Amino acid sequence: MTREEKRDLLKGILFTSPWLVGLSVFVIYPVVASFYYSFCYYSVLQPPRFIGLLNYKDLFTDPIFWKSLWNTGYFVLFMIPLGLVTSLSLAMLLNTKVRGMAFYRMIFFLPSLVPMVAGSLLWMWIFNGEYGLLNNFLIKMGLPNPPNWLMDVNFAKPAIIIMSLWGLGQTIVIYLAGLQDVPVTLIEAADLDGASWFDKLWNITIPMISPVIYFNIIMGIIGSFQIFSQAYIMTGGGPQRSTTFYALYLYQAAFEDFRMGYASAMAWILFVIILLLTMLVQRISKEKVYYHGG
Amino acid sequence: MKKLVILLFAAVLAFQSSGCANKEQNSGVIKVVYWEKWTGFEADAMQAVIDLFNSRKFTNKDGKIIYVEMSAVSELDRRLLTATAGGNPPDVAGVWTWLVTAYAEKGALDCIDDYLREADITEDRYLPVFWEICRYKGKMWGLPSTPASAALHWNKRLFREAGLDPNTPPKTIQELDVMAEKLTLIKLPGQDKPISFYELKSRSNYKDLLAQGKIIQMGFLPSEPGWWPWSWGYWFGGKLWDGKDKVTTDESGNVKAYEWVKSYSDKYGVDNIKKFSSSFGVFASPQNAFLSSKVAMVAQGVWMYNFIDKYAAGMDWAAAPFPSDEGRLKDVAYVEADLLVIPRGAKHPAEGFKFISFVNTQEAMELLCEGQVKFTPLKNVSENFYARNKNPYIRVFRSLAESPNAFITPKMIIWQEYQREMSFAYELIRDLKAAPKDVLTDVSKAMQRRLERELKMAERAGEKK
Numbered sequence: 205m206t207r208e209e210k211r212d213l214l215k216g217i218l219f220t221s222p223w224l225v226g227l228s229v230f231v232i233y234p235v236v237a238s239f240y241y242s243f244c245y246y247s248v249l250q251p252p253r254f255i256g257l258l259n260y261k262d263l264f265t266d267p268i269f270w271k272s273l274w275n276t277g278y279f280v281l282f283m284i285p286l287g288l289v290t291s292l293s294l295a296m297l298l299n300t301k302v303r304g305m306a307f308y309r310m311i312f313f314l315p316s317l318v319p320m321v322a323g324s325l326l327w328m329w330i331f332n333g334e335y336g337l338l339n340n341f342l343i344k345m346g347l348p349n350p351p352n353w354l355m356d357v358n359f360a361k362p363a364i365i366i367m368s369l370w371g372l373g374q375t376i377v378i379y380l381a382g383l384q385d386v387p388v389t390l391i392e393a394a395d396l397d398g399a400s401w402f403d404k405l406w407n408i409t410i411p412m413i414s415p416v417i418y419f420n421i422i423m424g425i426i427g428s429f430q431i432f433s434q435a436y437i438m439t440g441g442g443p444q445r446s447t448t449f450y451a452l453y454l455y456q457a458a459f460e461d462f463r464m465g466y467a468s469a470m471a472w473i474l475f476v477i478i479l480l481l482t483m484l485v486q487r488i489s490k491e492k493v494y495y496h497g498g
Numbered sequence: 499m500k501k502l503v504i505l506l507f508a509a510v511l512a513f514q515s516s517g518c519a520n521k522e523q524n525s526g527v528i529k530v531v532y533w534e535k536w537t538g539f540e541a542d543a544m545q546a547v548i549d550l551f552n553s554r555k556f557t558n559k560d561g562k563i564i565y566v567e568m569s570a571v572s573e574l575d576r577r578l579l580t581a582t583a584g585g586n587p588p589d590v591a592g593v594w595t596w597l598v599t600a601y602a603e604k605g606a607l608d609c610i611d612d613y614l615r616e617a618d619i620t621e622d623r624y625l626p627v628f629w630e631i632c633r634y635k636g637k638m639w640g641l642p643s644t645p646a647s648a649a650l651h652w653n654k655r656l657f658r659e660a661g662l663d664p665n666t667p668p669k670t671i672q673e674l675d676v677m678a679e680k681l682t683l684i685k686l687p688g689q690d691k692p693i694s695f696y697e698l699k700s701r702s703n704y705k706d707l708l709a710q711g712k713i714i715q716m717g718f719l720p721s722e723p724g725w726w727p728w729s730w731g732y733w734f735g736g737k738l739w740d741g742k743d744k745v746t747t748d749e750s751g752n753v754k755a756y757e758w759v760k761s762y763s764d765k766y767g768v769d770n771i772k773k774f775s776s777s778f779g780v781f782a783s784p785q786n787a788f789l790s791s792k793v794a795m796v797a798q799g800v801w802m803y804n805f806i807d808k809y810a811a812g813m814d815w816a817a818a819p820f821p822s823d824e825g826r827l828k829d830v831a832y833v834e835a836d837l838l839v840i841p842r843g844a845k846h847p848a849e850g851f852k853f854i855s856f857v858n859t860q861e862a863m864e865l866l867c868e869g870q871v872k873f874t875p876l877k878n879v880s881e882n883f884y885a886r887n888k889n890p891y892i893r894v895f896r897s898l899a900e901s902p903n904a905f906i907t908p909k910m911i912i913w914q915e916y917q918r919e920m921s922f923a924y925e926l927i928r929d930l931k932a933a934p935k936d937v938l939t940d941v942s943k944a945m946q947r948r949l950e951r952e953l954k955m956a957e958r959a960g961e962k963k
Contacts, residue, residue: 245955248583249604249842253959262951267944334776352772357929444925459576460914462600 238468246465259469271445272453275361279449280428282365287424288417291372295379316373324437327367328354354439357446364434364447375420382416383409414493425481429474450474528562530849533571533578534592541570543869547862556852564849578841582606587841589850592643595631598837599909602634603956608840609637613851619858627904628875631835634909640839641858644867645875647898648799648832654814656681656794660694667818670825671733671758678717681794686711708767713774718795720759721775721928722787726832728920730755732905733830734823739908745949747942748935754823756927756934763930784809800872803889817891819898829901835875873899911952916945
């Protein structure tokens with residue numbers, strides 16, 4: 205390396221240093237530390253003490269851990285397909301040529317701008333068993349005894365899923381961008397061949413936007429596994445722990461019970477689960493995802 | 499290039515050393531940083547005490563003037579955790595009692611025994627329960643700022659409307675249940691005038707009628723406000739643990755208490771109650787169940803007066819000890835206190851204590867408690883304190899704190915978990931999902947395991963020290 209190159213390198217490092225420092229202090233260090241803490245008894249207030257695999261062993265016999273994993277799995281299982289269908293259908297509707305489309309697009313994007321806390325408080329009122337908007341509507345539709353959503357063990361999770369569908373604006377925008385990239389020539393050719401609406405959707409649109417679907421599924425899995433705020437604000441994990449999601453239990457262990465080591469172990473298990481699922485999706489995608497020009 | 503880097507470093511260093519530390523040394527003032535959870539009138543009352551303290555210009559042992567600055571901190575317990583772990587805590591923090599146990603156990607608070615000796619502050623100044631609250635493992639970890647106790651509050655107008663004597667509260671839980679039936683109103687379909695549950699239950703098909711009807715008012719509801727679902731056992735002679743190493747959630751007093759909780763669901767119906775409870779607004783609002791006259795009797799703390807005053811000013815109410823099972827125990831009450839503590843690593847612990855001890859003088863304490871409309875935790879009370887206090891039932895709350903049957907938050911290292919576990923157990927019982935005895939046995943076993951694990955870990959940490 206010449207002197208000049210060295211100087212350039214130094215300058216380069218200096219200019220990127222805010223980011224480098226940020227990454228190492230706020231990302232790399234915590235990740236490494238949490239891995240170490242997951243093998244420790246660590247209350248945050250005392251120095252960590254190495255206890256080997258005890259946290260992991262305890263976790264596997266902790267019924268609340270399994271319960272929270274089940275709750276989260278349930279949420280992901282419904283949220284991913286529902287989110288996919290809802291956001292893709294909405295994106296297709298928003299991709300049609302109608303007057304005032306910009307306005308409709310804004311309407312559907314708007315909810316994702318509402319802060320989670322405000323949105324949660326709003327939905328608490330919508331789901332209110334007595335005065336809630338939703339139940340009022342259901343009664344008018346001829347359902348005399350609608351569920352008491354957030355207070356009912358069987359309906360609290362579905363309620364949170366419904367609420368989460370409301371905030372799909374970002375995903376819709378990504379789909380919309382994908383849809384606009386579908387070559388018009390292909391659609392026109394199919395039209396000439398007399399293809400039906402469904403044929404075009406199934407044989408042209410979906411294959412053409414498959415990379416976008418793939419991306420959204422991965423992001424959806426990551427996001428859904430980390431669901432926290434809605435349950436923290438709306439239900440506190442209840443009723444009867446039916447909304448104690450993984451991240452909520454992790455938070456309670458770390459910041460309410462001073463069990464940071466235990467919580468770190470939980471975080472690493474979650475990481476492995478998400479990693480495995482992502483790899484699975486990736487394997488499937490090898491056959492199903494089409495990159496044009498790629 | 500090198501020069502530039504060196505210059506940058508020099509600048510940073512210069513900036514740091516010219517910061518507050520130097521300013522403080524030069525000015526002869528020591529600033530005590532005080533974190534408190536209060537806002538609104540509660541903070542104002544404390545600010546008045548701080549202003550008084552600052553105006554006296556107390557000095558530390560180096561002759562520097564101590565100046566206290568209070569910051570309102572939301573989610574104080576979480577922030578205190580990170581600040582203490584990070585070595586940058588405030589000098590004084592206003593905390594809840596459970597936090598003292600958790601922090602003291604983990605060595606995250608300064609023990610104040612030496613300061614107390616120096617300042618000649620002794621146990622006999624306080625009502626015993628408040629000294630007890632500040633103590634953990636035989637040592638003192640803080641002093642009270644304001645005390646609280648909980649009592650039965652009842653709505654006199656609703657009593658009158660139900661044909662009850664508005665000046666006679668229930669003396670036993672059983673009396674409370676009967677009064678609650680008389681105070682519970684149900685609107686049946688097609689009828690204008692609501693009917694009391696007491697009347698309704700004499701009809702043979704009352705369960706069907708109840709299912710068709712709608713509860714519009716309740717005499718009492720164990721879940722309102724539902725802040726201490728773990729506590730009901732105490733009114734039935736139960737305890738949650740032995741104070742050392744044994745969890746006793748499933749002992750007979752507790753089982754009886756939660757059978758009683760269950761009886762409300764049996765009687766009025768889980769869904770009916772849930773529907774009715776959905777109509778309550780948030781606690782601090784006119785739609786509060788008690789303030790909006792939806793529930794006639796509640797167990798609430800001394801602070802309730804302030805909310806009545808603010809949201810239901812004309813309300814005709816009274817307070818008395820919450821009755822116990824068959825009236826066997828007298829004056830059972832949950833007693834709490836806000837505490838002032840010195841976190842480990844505080845920059846000015848001695849100065850911080852100076853402030854804490856000032857708050858605990860009769861003059862300052864009465865100023866604070868009068869402002870927050872509470873009673874004083876100190877034995878000595880000035881002559882016209884009660885006359886000045888706006889809560890007409892302030893003496894009821896004070897005498898509850900003096901009661902031998904007063905109980906405090908259990909000083910368990912796993913209290914947060916235990917409390918949460920009890921909340922979920924309570925839900926299972928309330929929703930008739932499982933028998934109280936079974937639920938409590940499960941909780942007892944799970945918490946016993948957790949307690950043993952934590953005690954073992956604490957013991958090992960002790961050995962290491």
